[in-house]
Amino acid sequence: MSSQVPLAKQARKVLVGDHAVAEAVKLAKVNIVSAYPITPQTLIVERISEMIEKGELRADYVRVESEFAALATVYGAAAGGARAFTATSSHGLFYMYEMLWWAAASRVPLVMAVVTRALGPPWNIHDEHTDILAMRDSGWIIGMAQNVQEAFDMTLTAFKISENEKVLLPVAVGLDGFILSHTAEPLDVPSQEDVDTWLPPRNPRIPYVIEPGGEAITMGNLPGNDVYHAILKKYMDESMEAAKKVIAEVYDEYSKLTGRNYGVLTECYKCSDAKYLAVSMGAWSGDILNAVERLRNEGYPIGLLRIRYIRPFPEEDIGGWINGMKGVIIFDRDYSAGMGGVLASEISGLVPSSISFEGVLAGLGGFDVSADEFKTIMRDFVDKTEREGLVKIRKYWYIPKIER
Amino acid sequence: MGMVTITELHRYGRTKFIMPGTAACPGCPLQVGMRQLAMALDGKFAMVIPAGCSSVIPGIAPYTAYTVPVLHVPFASSPAVASGLVRAVRQRGINGPVVVWAGDGATADIGFAALSGAAYRNEDVLYVMADNEAYMNTGIQASGTTSWMAWTTTSPRGKTEDKKDVALIMLMHKVPYVATASIAYPMDFIDKVRRAMQIKGFKFIHLHAPCPPGWKMDDSYTVRAARLAVETGAWILWEYNQGRLTISPPSIPYKDKSRRRSLEEYIKIQGRFAHLKPEDIKLMEDKMDRQWDLILKLAEIYK
Numbered sequence: 002m003s004s005q006v007p008l009a010k011q012a013r014k015v016l017v018g019d020h021a022v023a024e025a026v027k028l029a030k031v032n033i034v035s036a037y038p039i040t041p042q043t044l045i046v047e048r049i050s051e052m053i054e055k056g057e058l059r060a061d062y063v064r065v066e067s068e069f070a071a072l073a074t075v076y077g078a079a080a081g082g083a084r085a086f087t088a089t090s091s092h093g094l095f096y097m098y099e100m101l102w103w104a105a106a107s108r109v110p111l112v113m114a115v116v117t118r119a120l121g122p123p124w125n126i127h128d129e130h131t132d133i134l135a136m137r138d139s140g141w142i143i144g145m146a147q148n149v150q151e152a153f154d155m156t157l158t159a160f161k162i163s164e165n166e167k168v169l170l171p172v173a174v175g176l177d178g179f180i181l182s183h184t185a186e187p188l189d190v191p192s193q194e195d196v197d198t199w200l201p202p203r204n205p206r207i208p209y210v211i212e213p214g215g216e217a218i219t220m221g222n223l224p225g226n227d228v229y230h231a232i233l234k235k236y237m238d239e240s241m242e243a244a245k246k247v248i249a250e251v252y253d254e255y256s257k258l259t260g261r262n263y264g265v266l267t268e269c270y271k272c273s274d275a276k277y278l279a280v281s282m283g284a285w286s287g288d289i290l291n292a293v294e295r296l297r298n299e300g301y302p303i304g305l306l307r308i309r310y311i312r313p314f315p316e317e318d319i320g321g322w323i324n325g326m327k328g329v330i331i332f333d334r335d336y337s338a339g340m341g342g343v344l345a346s347e348i349s350g351l352v353p354s355s356i357s358f359e360g361v362l363a364g365l366g367g368f369d370v371s372a373d374e375f376k377t378i379m380r381d382f383v384d385k386t387e388r389e390g391l392v393k394i395r396k397y398w399y400i401p402k403i404e405r
Numbered sequence: 406m407g408m409v410t411i412t413e414l415h416r417y418g419r420t421k422f423i424m425p426g427t428a429a430c431p432g433c434p435l436q437v438g439m440r441q442l443a444m445a446l447d448g449k450f451a452m453v454i455p456a457g458c459s460s461v462i463p464g465i466a467p468y469t470a471y472t473v474p475v476l477h478v479p480f481a482s483s484p485a486v487a488s489g490l491v492r493a494v495r496q497r498g499i500n501g502p503v504v505v506w507a508g509d510g511a512t513a514d515i516g517f518a519a520l521s522g523a524a525y526r527n528e529d530v531l532y533v534m535a536d537n538e539a540y541m542n543t544g545i546q547a548s549g550t551t552s553w554m555a556w557t558t559t560s561p562r563g564k565t566e567d568k569k570d571v572a573l574i575m576l577m578h579k580v581p582y583v584a585t586a587s588i589a590y591p592m593d594f595i596d597k598v599r600r601a602m603q604i605k606g607f608k609f610i611h612l613h614a615p616c617p618p619g620w621k622m623d624d625s626y627t628v629r630a631a632r633l634a635v636e637t638g639a640w641i642l643w644e645y646n647q648g649r650l651t652i653s654p655p656s657i658p659y660k661d662k663s664r665r666r667s668l669e670e671y672i673k674i675q676g677r678f679a680h681l682k683p684e685d686i687k688l689m690e691d692k693m694d695r696q697w698d699l700i701l702k703l704a705e706i707y708k
């Protein structure tokens with residue numbers, strides 16, 4: 002990833018994921034931050050509050066009484082022309098649900114970090130992706146980082162993507178609770194001057210601004226014809242489509258700034274000569290890749306497709322890589338009740354009937370899955386396909402044995 | 406801007422702060438109140454409006470009858486949205502008023518947590534709660550500020566709970582400005598808005614707004630009902646301004662109980678109270694007397 006020579010001055014730091022996100026918010030010179038405490042997100046806004054207190058970031062921190070109000074506040078701030086940021090997890094995200102939709106369809110730029118966490122009951126503060134995936138129909142661009150560096154990079158680029166005139170949709174940056182949020186890793190942070198040249202202050206008039214004495218714009222009153230509603234959704238869809246290109250452009254510029262190259266919506270490791278494809282999202286992709294590499298050493302022709310952005314849905318990337326494979330195995334750290342894994346459900350439509358398929362539900366509620374375990378699951382899938390021909394397992398509950 | 410004069414009111418009478426052809430019912434109190442608000446601010450403000458009749462009244466996009474910048478927002482969110490909005494525009498050096506115009510349901514019930522939050526943070530917002538005493542937009546359901554014994558579609562035999570006193574609850578948030586007002590007393594309301602706007606911080610005005618369909622009364626009774634509420638003492642106009650609580654001029658005569666008109670006059674024009682028995686009206690009067698005692702005591706405390 003860091004193979005190119007960085008053009009800009011960067012500082013090597015060691016930060017936990019949450020603090021890396023806060024660092025990106027500071028460098029983006031956000032104007033207004035509002036949030037409500039919830040583990041494992043809290044470290045982000047605690048750090049931002051400190052930055053504001055110390056004068057490192059000149060922003061308003063609005064101490065609201067709920068996550069619903071947090072998103073409503075940053076939404077109002079964005080409508081008033083500010084660059085705004087919030088962060089949450091799990092129950093907090095669900096408490097925001099109505100506002101998620103309102104913010105997205107209002108077409109104002111916003112950035113939110115979602116530190117993924119399971120939903121109760123029972124109370125559980127550990128990692129699961131079901132929370133962030135429940136946003137997927139709302140109109141937010143949704144990314145999931147693999148490591149602390151990527152959580153930082155995704156946050157900083159999110160402002161540029163969200164504020165792009167062709168996009169104007171809010172961006173959620175996902176990072177796995179504790180696994181990234183509370184784990185210190187080294188990362189490279191560009192200087193403020195370099196970020197400033199690349200990310201100018203937000204233009205408050207794009208797309209529109211609500212301000213006293215300003216133009217008498219109305220946002221949100223009833224449409225005269227319901228077809229307007231459909232047109233709005235179609236525009237959002239077009240912007241999601243356009244976002245694919247914008248995300249590519251933004252990371253391209255960003256790589257010139259930092260020397261870090263990413264695949265755009267997805268990254269595929271060891272895929273070009275693979276016959277089997279594993280698919281995953283988020284931090285555990287590192288462990289899955291480790292297992293893929295070990296399987297390769299044993300002669301298994303398998304690669305890993307890692308999803309960086311689940312919205313816009315990377316249909317072309319996924320469909321392209323699946324084409325020509327013998328089998329696809331998808332790892333979901335989430336569960337859609339009555340359905341199965343969310344990624345498996347979304348991707349299964351791109352898997353031709355002639356290709357083997359397995360959807361694995363694992364790591365729910367945060368239980369660890371080791372590289373060894375991933376290796377066994379993937380090896381069994383490949384062996385079964387080779388042995389039996391076509392295999393179709395829509396959901397496989399991977400539940401380790403526990404002492405009861 | 407100083408105190409409003411009759412000449413000024415006459416001049417504003419011809420200004421179209423709300424364009425004609427709205428979707429409001431005949432006799433709608435919200436149009437009356439919002440026009441008065443616009444007169445007070447000379448039409449220069451931004452408005453945040455949660456779900457309610459006022460989201461429908463301006464008519465259908467891409468048109469609107471409102472002549473100021475408006476952000477329509479989810480039902481519970483307006484105090485929080487306004488907090489973010491006002492901070493954003495202030496950072497950008499814009500000092501004009503950001504006003505939340507919200508119904509009683511949005512204010513006293515679903516948006517109450519957000520209201521409390523914005524008030525205690527002392528956000529630089531004017532919040533006008535236009536109280537038509539029910540969820541009118543969804544077809545007259547009981548809200549926290551629906552009067553005791555009033556018929557609504559969810560209290561078909563009369564509401565069993567008392568009206569929440571939102572203005573007093575806001576007073577206890579220690580905000581700089583809280584007042585009650587009535588659409589029947591435009592000069593009082595306009596002056597209050599203007600005095601409020603001289604203060605940086607959270608300002609709350611509880612505006613009484615009788616709604617003909619919701620109260621089951623004739624379309625022409627809007628102002629009459631609002632005036633009778635004050636003249637019978639059922640609605641007390643008061644103002645708390647940075648430490649001082651006073652009874653507002655239109656309500657001063659009714660400190661003296663003998664000068665109040667009989668409560669029945671107010672009750673009998675409203676179909677929603679048609680089922681009330683004389684002993685109910687007596688009880689209502691007792692509640693009203695206790696409210697007067699409380700407000701007068703507060704006026705002594707906040708002298």
Ligand SMILES: Cc1ncc(C[n+]2csc(CCOP(=O)(O)OP(=O)(O)O)c2C)c(N)n1
Nearest residue numbers: 456457458480508509510511539540541542
């Ligand atoms: C979360 C949510 N719940 C319910 C509704 C439906 N709803 C729309 S307006 C309204 C009533 C508004 O009542 P109030 O705030 O008193 O304003 P009014 O219509 O009386 O002016 C309701 C219940 C909604 N829009 N959002």
Ligand code: SF4
Nearest residue numbers: 429430433458541616
């Ligand atoms: S129901 Fe009442 S408040 Fe609502 S528009 Fe009609 S008159 Fe106005």
